[in-house]
Amino acid sequence: MLTVKDLKIEFFDHELPEVAVEDVDFVLEDGDILGIVGESGSGKSMTAMAIAGLLNRKDLQKSGNIMLDDVDLLNSSRATLRSIQGKEIGIVFQDPLNSMNPVLRVGYQVEEAMRIRRKELNLCKEDMKKAAIETLASVGFDDPERIYRSYPHELSGGQRQRAQIAAALIMKPKLLICDEPTTALDVTVQKTIIDLLKKLNEETGTGILFISHDLGVVKALCKKVIVMRNGLVVEEGTVDEIFGNPKEEYTRQLIY
Amino acid sequence: MSNIVCELKNVQFTYPKSDKGVKDINIYVNEGSIVGLLGESGCGKSTLAKCIAGLLKVDSGELNCQKLGYIFQDNYAALNPKKTVEWLFKEVIRYNDKEALPKADLIIKEMLDEVELDETVLNHRPNELSGGQRQRVGIAMALLSNPKILIADEPVSALDVTVQKQVIKLLQKLNKEKNLAILFISHDIKVVRDLCGYIYILKDGKIVEEGDTEKIFDRPEEEYTRNLLDSSFLTK
Ligand SMILES: Nc1ncnc2c1ncn2[C@@H]1O[C@H](COP(=O)(O)OP(=O)(O)OP(=O)(O)O)[C@@H](O)[C@H]1O
Ligand SMILES: Nc1ncnc2c1ncn2[C@@H]1O[C@H](COP(=O)(O)OP(=O)(O)OP(=O)(O)O)[C@@H](O)[C@H]1O
Ligand SMILES: [Mg+2]
Ligand SMILES: [Mg+2]
Numbered sequence: 001m002l003t004v005k006d007l008k009i010e011f012f013d014h015e016l017p018e019v020a021v022e023d024v025d026f027v028l029e030d031g032d033i034l035g036i037v038g039e040s041g042s043g044k045s046m047t048a049m050a051i052a053g054l055l056n057r058k059d060l061q062k063s064g065n066i067m068l069d070d071v072d073l074l075n076s077s078r079a080t081l082r083s084i085q086g087k088e089i090g091i092v093f094q095d096p097l098n099s100m101n102p103v104l105r106v107g108y109q110v111e112e113a114m115r116i117r118r119k120e121l122n123l124c125k126e127d128m129k130k131a132a133i134e135t136l137a138s139v140g141f142d143d144p145e146r147i148y149r150s151y152p153h154e155l156s157g158g159q160r161q162r163a164q165i166a167a168a169l170i171m172k173p174k175l176l177i178c179d180e181p182t183t184a185l186d187v188t189v190q191k192t193i194i195d196l197l198k199k200l201n202e203e204t205g206t207g208i209l210f211i212s213h214d215l216g217v218v219k220a221l222c223k224k225v226i227v228m229r230n231g232l233v234v235e236e237g238t239v240d241e242i243f244g245n246p247k248e249e250y251t252r253q254l255i256y
Numbered sequence: 257m258s259n260i261v262c263e264l265k266n267v268q269f270t271y272p273k274s275d276k277g278v279k280d281i282n283i284y285v286n287e288g289s290i291v292g293l294l295g296e297s298g299c300g301k302s303t304l305a306k307c308i309a310g311l312l313k314v315d316s317g318e319l320n321c322q323k324l325g326y327i328f329q330d331n332y333a334a335l336n337p338k339k340t341v342e343w344l345f346k347e348v349i350r351y352n353d354k355e356a357l358p359k360a361d362l363i364i365k366e367m368l369d370e371v372e373l374d375e376t377v378l379n380h381r382p383n384e385l386s387g388g389q390r391q392r393v394g395i396a397m398a399l400l401s402n403p404k405i406l407i408a409d410e411p412v413s414a415l416d417v418t419v420q421k422q423v424i425k426l427l428q429k430l431n432k433e434k435n436l437a438i439l440f441i442s443h444d445i446k447v448v449r450d451l452c453g454y455i456y457i458l459k460d461g462k463i464v465e466e467g468d469t470e471k472i473f474d475r476p477e478e479e480y481t482r483n484l485l486d487s488s489f490l491t492k
Contacts, residue, residue, distance in 0.1 A: 180387065
């Protein structure tokens with residue numbers, strides 16, 4: 001379903017070029033849940049952003065291949081990307097505050113992916129609101145109506161994170177990219193989210209790319225794992241392989 | 257009896273046009289102690305932290321606090337994106353202690369070592385850093401002002417285990433060597449258990465349970481607390 005080949009990302013905004021990601025190759029098969037782990041600064045978020053088609057900046061250069069089925073995400077036009085984002089790819093960013101629009105109510109932003117396809121699906125305002133409230137409830141809110149009406153700055157860190165997850169899930173995308181989606185959540189809510197993602201994966205076959213430094217969560221959710229270090233993939237395997245018998249010293253350090 | 261570096265008596269705060277906030281807060285932190293604040297997402301932990309730091313003006317009650325450093329949960333929003341990390345660091349030093357400015361480079365270098373950041377981050381802007389790097393910049397900034405008490409709002413939740421351990425060690429070291437008191441907010445119960453001596457449990461804006469760490473973990477009185485501490489689904 002998703003194939004990443006020879007991905008390289010380089011920054012040119014300082015005197016010396018800085019390589020953030022290099023030689024990254026992996027495949028996410030239909031309905032798979034792939035975890036990406038690795039130390040801070042190892043290139044996890046950059047890889048995710050590239051897949052999400054969000055690295056259209058002039059201070060960086062990217063090369064390689066990212067195919068979602070038969071669409072090349074790295075070299076597509078903005079219009080193609082726009083129609084894929086939200087519809088086929090859901091994204092949960094690492095910085096929930098920064099990635100939400102401060103002047104729009106949370107409910108409106110949760111409905112975004114649905115709004116893009118509103119005409120096509122023949123939805124009225126009430127349909128969208130109903131779906132948004134239901135999705136908000138599914139990520140563990142017991143007062144989804146209030147959250148729907150709130151502005152991002154009126155939510156706590158964990159609430160923003162969950163609102164973003166709701167926005168990414170509302171249309172049950174084909175591919176879901178989650179970058180550290182549970183960092184601000186207590187264990188009870190973490191469990192709710194993991195169960196929700198598992199259910200979505202089982203029921204709709206959504207493929208999930210799950211970036212986390214929390215190896216407990218990765219173990220509980222993912223089927224396969226890749227380990228990144230200094231922009232490179234240093235190890236990959238099934239969850240049992242990586243956790244049971246890590247080959248790289250670095251992976252061992254992350255686990256213990 | 258040791259000195260109290262921060263004390264709240266009957267503190268109350270409610271957000272305008274809302275019923276959310278914190279109520280009847282009575283807590284204190286002794287000099288050189290590490291106190292934990294635990295509670296579910298949305299219960300009011302950051303709100304309370306902002307009240308203590310004076311970022312939110314309390315409606316009623318008494319609040320006394322000595323010189324304070326603050327590590328924000330949303331440090332992305334707290335760091336000026338237009339300035340380089342070096343500029344941000346120097347600004348803290350200038351604001352705090354002009355006399356230290358000539359030694360700024362040395363102070364900064366030592367601080368970078370402490371939070372295990374490479375010197376190359378200095379000429380980057382916050383948005384050019386990874387999440388974990390940015391978090392460590394935020395921690396360094398809070399520490400550069402030499403506070404008596406540090407309010408740390410989820411300071412390690414964006415960090416991988418190896419860096420997490422370093423930061424925890426650093427906080428422990430500062431606590432021992434500089435007698436720095438810490439109010440530590442986290443949902444990571446393992447970390448709270450290792451670090452804190454005393455814990456307050458917050459629910460719907462109110463303290464519902466408090467006690468020594470051992471007591472809270474071994475004999476929690478509230479069902480709410482028990483749920484909060486139950487991470488068994490991650491270990492099985
Ligand atoms: N605009 C930029 N200019 C130069 N370097 C950058 C820029 N943005 C990011 N980087 C660098 O790219 C590298 C990879 O960053 P990335 O955000 O992918 O890390 P990460 O693995 O997600 O880390 P974390 O776990 O801390 O979030 C980092 O070393 C970072 O400093
Ligand atoms: N500006 C605001 N106006 C109205 N309500 C707010 C505002 N800011 C926060 N709230 C609400 O106050 C409650 C407490 O928020 P707070 O940020 O203190 O929670 P928290 O305990 O830090 O949660 P988390 O663990 O998710 O960070 C939440 O229900 C939130 O929606
Ligand atoms: Mg990242
Ligand atoms: Mg908070």
